[in-house]
Amino acid sequence: MPAETILEVKNISKSFKDGHSTIEVLKDITFSIQKGEFVAILGPSGSGKSTLLSIIGALLTPSQGHVNIENDTITNYNSKQLTKVRAQRIGFIFQSANLIPYLTVQDQLLLIQNMAKGKRRSSDKKSLELLENLGLSHHRNSYPRSLSGGEKQRVAIARALMNDANLILADEPTASLDSEKGRNVVEMIACEVRNRQKAAIMVTHDHRMIDLCDRVFYMQDGTLVENSK
Template identity: 50%
Template sequence: MGKQTLVLENIEKSFKDGDRINHIVKNLSFSVNKGEVVAVIGPSGSGKSTFLSIAGALLSPDKGKVIVNGENISSFSDVEKANIRLNHLGYIFQTSNLVPYLKVEEQLSLVLKMAGKWSKGEKLKIKELLKAVGMDHRAKYFPQQLSGGEKQRVAIARAFVNDPEVILADEPTASLDPNRSMAIIELISKIVKEQNKSAIIVTHDEQILPLCDRVFVMKDGKLIEQERNVKYEKVQ
């Protein structure tokens, strides 16, 4: 660990609701290092999803800087931000969001083709990545032939296939039972450590928190780091 892959500096974000302005994110600063898995917890409506959308270049802050791999992307155009998302960030969602008419291996090759990185040599990379998530024996299967846990494993492989610096996961275990939830987070952590990546996991699932290097609570528009020897605040 050491080098910061993602930095948010003094982020502000508000949304207008009629005549009322809701300040969702307030002077928020945050960073994540290489080789680190960070969890973000907090009650519904606390701003976790807004934070993750800003960190993932899906939403622009009103104020502040978003720095990805040393580059300030805050003033980038939509096209430039799309390029950052494609080449530097990987996403894992609550549902796997697999393309229903593509086989497992094709889910991964599609990302590489979109990034202009596809070549015959990439087939070996896809095979190795599917093996790493325990899905190489399902390479020719369609999503409807997979269990929920298997789909999420494919989604993890897809998130890593383009060699991103940062993985952003939004409730990745919400649809899984406790055993599969732990297995999924262990898998994300294993790949992050082996490949020296970073991961930010927004979650309500407190059982996975001991598997994370740091835990933050989203409260009053800010992220508050929790000490490891205290009980985590209950999230609703």
């Protein structure tokens, strides 16, 4: 059985106006990701990684080219439809966990369900199971301020999995962690991606993590090159 394609990026370009000149941040990028794959995109800052991730994450629209998520082309969606795509088909993990400060760990997950007007009981069960998986059960009623950096990032992983999206996008998830804790977090993402058969993209500039990923891309001056491991 051929692997299922979750994400397909076709000939993506993105340029920004900077005064009178235009800067081309992304140049004709094409790649696709299958179910169960964990992909890393490496590159120096300013190379366009974040822009690419924003386009895949339905936060920006490309100047040219198409993004297909589970065979739906989202490129021509309006902002309302894009919001729905983010809510239902993408799980985000941000640079610093970006948790909501006044919500308990479990409420961070229930928020996702509340936004989607989901049923409380099933989401209760689901959130508990996710927290258990990520070793956070005892922190269920804690607030983000009492968690360590690594724990916060684990909550963020759980939150990204809460909507059962098939595509997980991680924006430098280890940026605010030391290397040991960072590795721990990436291991967890990799483990969840494989167990749950998701597709995941991690943007990072940390080369030490790439052995945990299935494929590695390098981004330089707006072009993407796959690096066979």
